[in-house]
């Protein structure tokens with residue numbers, strides 16, 4: 264089979280690799296139907312994720328069909344259509360039993376990281392019973408791919424950790440796929456104003472179509488001043504950081520109202536100043552989280568019912584064999600007006 268293989272910082276290729284087989288009785292092997300590329304994959308290619316070694320097949324998102332299942336797998340059979348969670352969960356360790364599957368003692372984010380991933384013809388999924396989901400008949404498959412990572416990430420790390428409530432003023436800093444996934448799932452809680460902040464007009468325009476009530480382009484405006492003016496000097500109840508650079512986390516600190524929640528979603532590579540000299544008395548909370556993917560089943564129901572439509576997050580389609588071209592498009596997202604790209608298995 265062919266796969267997208269990481270060969271060290273800046274190096275990747277589409278090449279032939281051995282097809283994976285079952286290694287444990289709790290494994291399944293899945294023939295990929297659709298996969299996608301994540302911002303995290305670009306971080307890996309920059310060399311920012313040292314756990315990824317040379318020769319690794321990348322990718323932690325996608326859907327497929329079960330090819331084979333180990334003897335201990337009870338919930339899935341060959342031929343079943345499945346959604347692959349970016350988080351592998353044993354379901355039995357202390358962390359899994361507390362719902363913190365991202366820190367599973369024998370799982371967590373391992374796909375396309377410490378084991379081979381989903382940008383391939385086939386993938387081996389450890390702990391299949393608790394790491395795969397059945398795809399209901401009639402569910403839009405492209406939308407379901409968005410459930411592997413970005414929708415649970417936006418919902419768990421942004422909306423739930425941010426404690427979004429009806430009427431809250433919510434600011435989302437960063438209108439990329441994760442920021443937009445946060446926007447889509449925040450609407451379950453009927454916030455008041457949703458202020459979207461980014462430097463790309465195409466992304467802001469998408470945010471407006473998806474329900475943002477106010478837009479700020481940081482290339483044209485001072486975002487902190489503008490948010491304070493929009494909120495009569497109070498600031499926002501919830502600020503979600505969905506970029507991962509110091510400037511955007513500092514912006515969240517500048518616009519948070521007394522009693523507010525700053526929910527970090529972004530992947531940070533540098534230290535960020537924390538302004539306790541201003542915030543110590545403001546009754547705020549700051550949260551961090553790696554997605555636990557414990558909301559995947561719930562979000563799948565909202566897609567099946569039509570309450571959540573993730574299709575606007577998808578801008579490009581490629582064949583899986585065009586993975587290199589797909590990476591080019593995704594890496595130049597601004598020029599290409601790209602959000603998520605879908606790669607359909609054409610092998």
Ligand SMILES: [Zn+2]
Pocket residue numbers: 300301302303323324349412413
């Ligand atoms: Zn991802």
Ligand SMILES: [Zn+2]
Pocket residue numbers: 352353354355356357358359360364366367368369370
């Ligand atoms: Zn576990």
